[in-house]
Amino acid sequence: MSANLSALFYLISGILFILALRGLSSPETSRQGNYFGIAGMLIAIIVTFLSVGNFGIGLIYVLIFLVIGGSIGAFIAFRIPMTAMPELVAGFHSLVGLAAVFVAISAFLKPEAFNLGTIGNIKLASLIEMSLGAAIGAITFSGSIIAFLKLRGIMSGSPITFKGQHFINLFLGLSIIALIYYLCISQSSNIFWSIVLISFLVGVLLIIPIGGADMPVVISMLNSYSGWAAAGIGFTLENTALIITGALVGSSGAILSYIMCKGMNRSFFNVILGGWGANEQTSALQNKEQKPVKNGNADDAAFLMKNASSVIIVPGYGMAVAQAQHALREMVDALKKNGVKVSYAIHPVAGRMPGHMNVLLAEANVPYDEVFELEEINNDFANCDVAYVIGANDVTNPVAKSDPQSPIYGMPVLDVEKSKSVLFVKRSLSPGYAGIDNDLFYRDNTLMLFADAKKMTEEIVKSL
Amino acid sequence: MEIDPFIFRLSIFILSIFVGYYVVWSVTPSLHTPLMSVTNAISSVIIVGAIIASLAGSSKDVFEVSNIFGFLAIILAAVNIFGGFLVTQRMLQMYKKKK
Numbered sequence: 001m002s003a004n005l006s007a008l009f010y011l012i013s014g015i016l017f018i019l020a021l022r023g024l025s026s027p028e029t030s031r032q033g034n035y036f037g038i039a040g041m042l043i044a045i046i047v048t049f050l051s052v053g054n055f056g057i058g059l060i061y062v063l064i065f066l067v068i069g070g071s072i073g074a075f076i077a078f079r080i081p082m083t084a085m086p087e088l089v090a091g092f093h094s095l096v097g098l099a100a101v102f103v104a105i106s107a108f109l110k111p112e113a114f115n116l117g118t119i120g121n122i123k124l125a126s127l128i129e130m131s132l133g134a135a136i137g138a139i140t141f142s143g144s145i146i147a148f149l150k151l152r153g154i155m156s157g158s159p160i161t162f163k164g165q166h167f168i169n170l171f172l173g174l175s176i177i178a179l180i181y182y183l184c185i186s187q188s189s190n191i192f193w194s195i196v197l198i199s200f201l202v203g204v205l206l207i208i209p210i211g212g213a214d215m216p217v218v219i220s221m222l223n224s225y226s227g228w229a230a231a232g233i234g235f236t237l238e239n240t241a242l243i244i245t246g247a248l249v250g251s252s253g254a255i256l257s258y259i260m261c262k263g264m265n266r267s268f269f270n271v272i273l274g275g276w277g278a279n280e281q282t283s284a285l286q287n288k289e290q291k292p293v294k295n296g297n298a299d300d301a302a303f304l305m306k307n308a309s310s311v312i313i314v315p316g317y318g319m320a321v322a323q324a325q326h327a328l329r330e331m332v333d334a335l336k337k338n339g340v341k342v343s344y345a346i347h348p349v350a351g352r353m354p355g356h357m358n359v360l361l362a363e364a365n366v367p368y369d370e371v372f373e374l375e376e377i378n379n380d381f382a383n384c385d386v387a388y389v390i391g392a393n394d395v396t397n398p399v400a401k402s403d404p405q406s407p408i409y410g411m412p413v414l415d416v417e418k419s420k421s422v423l424f425v426k427r428s429l430s431p432g433y434a435g436i437d438n439d440l441f442y443r444d445n446t447l448m449l450f451a452d453a454k455k456m457t458e459e460i461v462k463s464l
Numbered sequence: 465m466e467i468d469p470f471i472f473r474l475s476i477f478i479l480s481i482f483v484g485y486y487v488v489w490s491v492t493p494s495l496h497t498p499l500m501s502v503t504n505a506i507s508s509v510i511i512v513g514a515i516i517a518s519l520a521g522s523s524k525d526v527f528e529v530s531n532i533f534g535f536l537a538i539i540l541a542a543v544n545i546f547g548g549f550l551v552t553q554r555m556l557q558m559y560k561k562k563k
Contacts, residue, residue, distance in 0.1 A: 010512075017506045018483055024491040024499050027559035034556060037506055038549050048512040054519040058526045062518050065535050069542025076543070077550035085497055085551075092504045092548060095540040099510050102537035106517035110530035113520030114513075125470055223500055230507045235473060237513050243473055247480030249503040252488040256496060348493065355496030362494075362558040373493050 006051040007240060009043055014244030016040030021248060027368055044241045082363045083320045086219060086352040087151040093222045094144035097203075100137030100229040101196060104130045107236055108192055114237060120187050126236050131180045131192065133232025135199040140225040142203030147218050150207075151352060157212025165209060172202050210271065213394075215352045216260040217271045224253025256354050263348030263374075265400075265411035293429065296447040298459035301388075301423050304447070306464060308385030310341040312377065314414055315357050316350045318391020318426070322453035325364040328390065331457050332366070334464040343380070344371040345414050347395035378415050387419040389440075391453050393426070397438045406436060422446040425456050498555045505548025511541035 016036045023033015049059070080088050107114045107130050108122070116126040149155035176198055183191045210218050231246025261268050305311055313332070319325060332342045344366065350357045361371055381387060389396055396416040400408045416422055417440055424446055440446055449456050491499050517534025525531060 013509070014480070017509070018480075018487060020502055020506060021484070021487045021491065021499070024495045024502070026492060027495065027556070030495060030498065030556045030559065031553070034502060034549060034552050037502055037552075041506065041509060041545055041549070044509050044512055045515070048515045052516055052519045056519075056522065056526075058519045058531070061526060061535060062515060062538060065518075065538045066542045069539035070546040072539075073543040073545065073547030074550055077547045077554060080551060082555070085501070085555075088547075088551065089497075089500050089504060092501070092544050095544050096504065096507050096510065099508065099514060099537040099540040099544070102533040102540070103510060103513035103517060106520075106530040106533040106537070107513070109533070110517070110520050110528070113530070114516060219500065223503060226507050227503065230510050231477060233510055233513050235470075235477070237516065238469070238473065239512055240473070240476055241509050242512065243477045244480045245506050245509050247477050248484040248487070249507045251481045251484035252499060252503045255485065255488045256500070259493075259496075346494075353497060353500065355494060355499070358494035359497045359555055359558070362555070365558075368494055368559050371494060 001047065001050040001053070003051070006047045009047040010239055010241035011244075013040035013044040013047075013241045016043070017241075017245050017248060021252065040241075082359055083323060085359060086215060086356060087148055089353060090144045090148040090151055090219055090222065093219075093226045094141045094148065096226040097137045097140030097142075097144060097222075097229055100226075100233050101134050101141060103233050104134035104137065104236070105196070107233075108134075108189070116236070122187060124184055127184050127187070128180065129232055129235040131183055131195055133229055133236055134192075134196050135176050135180070136225055136232055137229035138196050138199035139203040139206065140222055140229050142200045143207045143218075143225070144203075144222050146204055146207040147215065147222060150212060151215060157215075159211040160208040165205065169202065169205050172198055172205070176202070206272070212352075213349075214264075214271050216349050216354055216356075217257050217264075217268075219353045220253050220256035220260055221272075222253070224250050224257060227251070227253055260349055260354060263412065265408070291442040293441050293448050294444075294446060296423070296449055298449070298451075298456060299463045300447060301449055301456075302460045302463040304421055304423065305335055305340065305386050305388070305460070306338050308340055308420075310343075310380075310384045311335060311386045311388060312381060312384045312416075312419065313342065313344045314387060314389045314392050314396060314416060315344065315346070315361065316390070316392025316395065317352060317356075318393070318453050320351060320356065320360055320391065322391065322455075324390060324454035324457050325360045325366075327454050327457040327461065329361075329364040329366055331461045331464070334461055338464070342370065343377065345374070345377045345381075346371060347374055347392065347414055348412075350392055350395060374412060374414060381415045381418040384419040385421065387416045387422045389416060389422060389424045389426075390457065391425070393438055394436070396440055397436070399436065399439045402439075408436060416440060417443055417445070420445060423449055425449045425451065425453050427452060495556075495559070498552050501548050501555070502552045505545055505552060508541040508544035508548065511538060511545065514538040514541055 020037030227249025234242025
């Protein structure tokens, strides 16, 4: 296949990828969008086979490895529980990163296969592009592995910080740039390997200081990195499909990071530098004991909600941990039978990744038109009888609006306290990830339901 | 004076960032998780590089180091392509209007 013709096909697959993302603007068009994405991928792969035009023994191996990887991927995709999506996405990002590193290594070892010159005499632009692709890919890989371990609970979610951390990161970052410069002069393979190794280290160091609650930002950021790595390789291979995709994914991840940071009222750098909430925690814990809370049980909750005319449900990460989404749906069904109007309010950073709560509710067959974002629903709390907070905490804390001393001051929160009564399902009075006490617990209109989110919801269903 | 082809690729890249910017802002927040899994799947189009790397050279070169890195990259990218698109599909199936 001629280079011009294949370039046109790569352009088509790039356009199909754009349409795949475009489809996600509404749930109705989203499935069609996904098919566009699959079609784009198929075209890119077939065109690559045809343009390489080498149908020897290598092709058989390629197909075998494709099938092996594909079966593993398909197996994971069908088996993974929806609550584990954040880990899965982090894991997948690491694979893209590592694949980018491997492709860059192959290109460095055998530049003639990619039309980049010969060993020791690789074109300058290609060297810069492939080393950038390899470096970003390596950072994506090791960073995503750390994110995966933290999300999976294999590694503690608390930030790991040490003295001079940021200085070391800065130093390593600068040394990568310096090494790329020397690579361009010397074409030495040792320098190339050093770039890859240092980048792996940077990925680890970059993610360990970031705490569990900031994972939505981390995942989005790594998503963005995987895009830039792909774009770097795309420039090396002079492949439009990869360049377009890299740019799409890179900007997508960047926008998601921005939305997540805005949801916490924090700057991107503040999140990256990490270590939030470790200091303020103690002072908040001390004055807690004196304040009285109202304690209720499932029957009280059922009574309140049954006699309400409208209920807003505020789910959070605790719901995902307790796998309470199905029980919640049953409760809502029972309430609807009693003529209660129910809707769901989702905070942008509820859960461990963007849109996490929406997926869990969709899994429990909650129709998506009952689920609302913060801006859409926040004014409705004032007219609502009961707010049922299940597994959320910091995102409902009124302190964010009233106390300029608080670390979460200025963060957009759900105005839960404005509803006539608040039911707060929680295992104990312990503070949330931000490490601050929730003022909501001590309000007159708040009834605390101390229990596991799933058990409590099931009991409420029974007494309804 | 002739324009370097790199400039054309750079133009495509920058325009695509803008396309991405507007397209992603129009994605409904409730589909942000599928957005992440599908972007993950499409970024595995990096498999084209892996295929070129694996098929480089004649048949006797199949197990040269650079080809082996190509094969490894194929496995990784294939996990992502199939895993990414299928899990996205699985999620999107759940976003249906009831009744």
